[in-house]
Amino acid sequence: MTVTAIIAGQGALPPYLAAALQAQGMPYVTAELDGFAADLPGESPIRFRLERLAPFLDQLADQGVSRVVFGGAIRRPRLEPELIDPRTATLLPRLMTGMAGGDDAALRAVISIFEEWSFQVIGADAVAPELVPGPGVLAGDPSEADRRDAARAAEIVAGLGTFDIGQGAVVAQGLCLAVETLPGTDAMLDFVARHGDLRPDTKGAKGVLYKAPKPGQDRRIDLPMLGPATLEAVSAAGLAGIAWEAGGALLLDRAAMIEAAGRAGIFLWAREP
Incomplete structure (x- = not known):
C-alpha cells in the first residue's frame, strides 16, 4: 500500500x-x-x-x-x-x-x-479534494463594485507573481491598499486594518482580499490557503469579502468558513480566471 x-x-x-x-x-x-x-x-x-x-x-x-x-x-x-x-x-x-x-x-x-x-x-x-471549491459564490453576494475590485486585484496579483513576490492583494474602490510580500497575508491584512483611511470614500466599497497562485507556479506546493483565521483578519480589516482564483486556493474548514462569513456579512467567492 x-x-x-x-x-x-x-x-x-x-x-x-x-x-x-x-x-x-x-x-x-x-x-x-x-x-x-x-x-x-x-x-x-x-x-x-x-x-x-x-x-x-x-x-x-x-x-x-x-x-x-x-x-x-x-x-x-x-x-x-x-x-x-x-x-x-x-x-x-x-x-x-x-x-x-x-x-x-x-x-x-x-x-x-x-x-x-x-x-x-x-x-x-x-x-483532500474537498479543499478546492469549484467556481461560484459560497457566501454573501459581491456587489458590482466588489467584482470590479476583485478583477483589479487579480491583475495586481498576476503582476506580483511574475516577480515571485506574493499571492495576494487588497483592493478597494479600484485602489490597491496593500500587497502580500514575505511577511505574509496576516501582515498585509493588519496593515489594511490600521490604515482604513486609505479608502477615498468612507461610504464606498469596502474592498476585497484576492488570492491566487503565481503565474506558472507548480501547484503541488504552496497554493494560497484560506481559513477561519483569514476570515477574522478580513473582518477586522473592514473588507467586504474574499475572492480567489477558482481551483487555485485551498479553503480550510469550508462549512465553518461559510457559517462565519454569513454571520460577519462577508462574501466568499471562487472567481473564474
Missing part, C-alpha cells in the same frame, strides 16, 4: 491532511523541519534539517514512502555549514539558488530533489 509522507509546516493544514489520510485508511508518516514544529496532536514527526537533507530522504525511502505532500507554513531556515554532510553539500547549491530567486523558485528546487529520490510529489488537493 502507498505510504505518504506529510512534510508538515505550521498551521491547520498538516493535521487536516493527516486526518484525511487516516480516514481513507492510508498509511502515512509525518516530518517537520527542525525549528518549525507542526501542530500534529498525537503524532511523532521525523525532525530533519536542510543541512542533512540527503540522509532524511534516505530515511523516508527506508520507511516505504513513495509519495510526498507538503502542507503548512515555514520561514527560510538559516543554514549551519558545519552540519552539512557530503551528499547534501551537492544539493545545497540548487536550493540556495532557488531561495535567492523567490519562494516559487525555492519550492521548484525542493520538488526536483524529492523527485530525484523517486518520490511522487502531490498536492494537498490530491489527499
